Amino acid sequence: MVNLFYVGVFTGGASVSNFGAQFGGEAGVRVKHNLDIIAELGWFQDAVNDHTIAAAAPIVNYLTSTQGKPADATVKAPTTFATIGGRWVFENEGKIRPYFLVELGGARVEKKSTFTLNGTDITSSLPAYGVTLGQDLTGHSSHFAFTGGGGILVPLGMLYLDAGYRLTSISTVDEGTLVNRITVGGGIRF
Numbered sequence: 001m002v003n004l005f006y007v008g009v010f011t012g013g014a015s016v017s018n019f020g021a022q023f024g025g026e027a028g029v030r031v032k033h034n035l036d037i038i039a040e041l042g043w044f045q046d047a048v049n050d051h052t053i054a055a056a057a058p059i060v061n062y063l064t065s066t067q068g069k070p071a072d073a074t075v076k077a078p079t080t081f082a083t084i085g086g087r088w089v090f091e092n093e094g095k096i097r098p099y100f101l102v103e104l105g106g107a108r109v110e111k112k113s114t115f116t117l118n119g120t121d122i123t124s125s126l127p128a129y130g131v132t133l134g135q136d137l138t139g140h141s142s143h144f145a146f147t148g149g150g151g152i153l154v155p156l157g158m159l160y161l162d163a164g165y166r167l168t169s170i171s172t173v174d175e176g177t178l179v180n181r182i183t184v185g186g187g188i189r190f
Contacts, residue, residue, distance in 0.1 A: 009185050010183045018048060022042060022043065022044050033091075034088055034089055038087045051174050052077060060073050069117050071115065071118075073113060074113070075137060079109045088101070099153060109141055109143065109177070141172070147166050147167065149165050149166030150165060161184075161186045163184050164183050168181060
């Protein structure tokens with residue numbers, strides 16, 4: 001399975017406070033026996049943390065009390081990330097090759113909040129209700145990201161399959177965001 005260069009794609013599930021999909025791609029190069037330098041670029045469907053979800057509660061309470069109707073909020077945080085690091089592959093004669101990896105990089109978190117009053121979306125008209133959303137519930141920001149994890153590689157000629165677990169820590173303001181990731185993917189080796 002030793003290769004000089006490889007490219008692949010991955011998908012799977014990612015979970016912080018909510019469960020969502022993840023998609024991305026990777027490229028790597030063997031630099032030393034068992035050691036690959038790897039780069040990942042990907043997307044999480046929703047990396048919203050509990051702190052951000054809780055920030056919507058005072059607005060929901062305010063709308064309910066001032067309007068006399070039930071209010072609700074949904075907060076999501078689609079996130080893109082890019083990391084680079086190392087992957088140590090335990091090469092052996094078997095069909096399954098375990099590995100662990102460590103990566104550093106960045107993540108861009110976009111907060112998207114939706115507010116409803118009596119079942120009707122009022123997000124775009126919140127100023128008419130005396131509400132202005134801050135950066136804790138809207139907009140985007142960039143943060144440091146660190147990923148650690150492990151998995152298995154299965155060679156299939158020039159192709160490979162990859163399954164593993166990764167934990168990505170994003171240094172978001174007030175409360176860090178830990179994204180638990182189950183990944184499956186594959187690619188081609190050159």
